[in-house]
Amino acid sequence: MSSRAPAILVLEDGRVFRGEAYGSVGETFGEAVFSTGMTGYQETLTDPSYYGQVVAQTAPQIGNTGINDEDDESRRIWVAGYVVRDPSRITSNWRAKRGLEDELAAQGIVGICGVDTRALTRHLREVGAMRVGISSRSTDADTLLARVKASPEMAGANLVDAVTTAEPYTYEAVGDTRYTVAALDLGIKRNTPRRLAERGITTTVFPADSDAETLLAGNPDAVFLSNGPGDPATADHQVSVTRKLLQRRVPVFGICFGNQILGRALGLGTYKLKYGHRGINQPVLDRLTRKVEITAHNHGFALAPPKSGEFFETEFGRVQVSHVCLNDDVVEGLTCLDVPAYSVQYHPEAAGGPHDADYLFDRLTALIDNNEGAKADA
Known part of the structure; x- marks a missing residue:
């Protein structure tokens, strides 16, 4: 496996999670939410209802079945960012056409892996959904936090x-x-x-x-x-x-x-x-x-x-x-x-x-x- 760039996730309240780049290298902002689905990540990613949201998957390993050409729920991936704990190192499904990470990178979706998604989910449950930023360009938490606080909120958003x-x-x-x-x-x-x-x-x-x-x-x-x-x-x-x-x-x-x-x-x-x-x-x-x-x-x-x-x-x-x-x-x-x-x-x-x-x-x-x-x- 090729080496990954370091990445950082910063929540609006200042909580910081460090990991590695997953998908596209870059920077993104949105509302931090979690999805409890244990399967169907392709449908989640292409559901337009997730537009503007950085989705954390509570299932520990994501990407096992790759990406196919039949299960997309719309014309593109809509999530603002993607958070997984353990990206699968292989794709194993007879319908798969390519790997999940390759698809995220091809569509410019910035993600982070190696994150304790259990801790992240528990925090969001206790404090509530909030704005978040992910960056694999810079890992300076204070700088990213300032940009998170300047990003649009979901309340009042016409999407x-x-x-x-x-x-x-x-x-x-x-x-x-x-x-x-x-x-x-x-x-x-x-x-x-x-x-x-x-x-x-x-x-x-x-x-x-x-x-x-x-x-x-x-x-x-x-x-x-x-x-x-x-x-x-x-x-x-x-x-x-x-x-x-x-x-x-x-x-x-x-x-x-x-x-x-x-x-x-x-x-x-x-x-x-x-x-x-x-x-x-x-x-x-x-x-x-x-x-x-x-x-x-x-x-x-x-x-x-x-x-x-x-x-x-x-x-x-x-x-x-x-x-x-x-x-x-x-x-x-x-x-x-x-x-x-x-x-x-x-x-x-x-x-x-x-x-x-x-x-x-x-x-x-x-x-x-x-x-x-x-x-x-x-």
């Missing part, structure tokens, strides 16, 4: 425009098209339209700044609000669009950032979690079925719970907090009872991760059918 598609595109249904969906791309993962396609849904993906008229121009059966990065308090345009969809009784399904947008459209606020939910092992209770799902998450913000508890009134009728995280009682989903809309905070497409929540895509087809039936009866 959706950086990750959305520039032009609309269509993902065709598998077999005959039963339904059509207009998806608002706030950082959509490729596995979402795949899951929809398996159910006979043709999805047209639109840029994040699209208005309601644009989304509805093709007379879709429903509108999907995708996952994405940044502070949902900045998404006023998307909230306004969602309110228009609710007024017109268009079926709406939102996940992650889309859940927060639907919640804001229904009158709920948002807040920043101490260290967020990131990984593929979060237990969530579905109050509609009373089942506990093991789910994939990536969010640092959450919806403020309604003061009235599980059910609350809005200008669009009654709404139920349909899902809740069993670790910390965070609102994990909403179901509107008088208009055709629902959402969840986690990622039911789960790439990588468990498929306990895959039924939510079936729930969308049922919602479309019920809405069509209601219109026929009207």
Whole structure:
């Protein structure tokens, strides 16, 4: 193995971790977060929801299966930086086309290895997610700390425009098209339209700044609000669009950032979690079925719970907090009872991760059918 340049990681509160360069040699800044996934690092790296974040993997060894050409969840790696304890010295998987570190270097992703990621994770759990810098150019901690403190914070960050598609595109249904969906791309993962396609849904993906008229121009059966990065308090345009969809009784399904947008459209606020939910092992209770799902998450913000508890009134009728995280009682989903809309905070497409929540895509087809039936009866 070739010798590595020394590298340093400095947190906003002054905590310092020293290691070696991993990926591209350079300097980077972002929000320090950790992901508890034991597999699926390629999907994590290419998830646009991680834009602006320096991700530390809690799994001790990363890179074993290399990188393939099938599992990317978007067109590029989005993380601002990458932190691993023990980079695998070999790549061993029949699908691998190249090594993980080579891919990080090719895409200019600055990382650090040889770090005690257990200590880093425990610190972030105790103190909270915060700004961080990684440098393999200079290992002077004081200089890097000053630059960390001058870097942008995640609270108040509008990042959706950086990750959305520039032009609309269509993902065709598998077999005959039963339904059509207009998806608002706030950082959509490729596995979402795949899951929809398996159910006979043709999805047209639109840029994040699209208005309601644009989304509805093709007379879709429903509108999907995708996952994405940044502070949902900045998404006023998307909230306004969602309110228009609710007024017109268009079926709406939102996940992650889309859940927060639907919640804001229904009158709920948002807040920043101490260290967020990131990984593929979060237990969530579905109050509609009373089942506990093991789910994939990536969010640092959450919806403020309604003061009235599980059910609350809005200008669009009654709404139920349909899902809740069993670790910390965070609102994990909403179901509107008088208009055709629902959402969840986690990622039911789960790439990588468990498929306990895959039924939510079936729930969308049922919602479309019920809405069509209601219109026929009207």
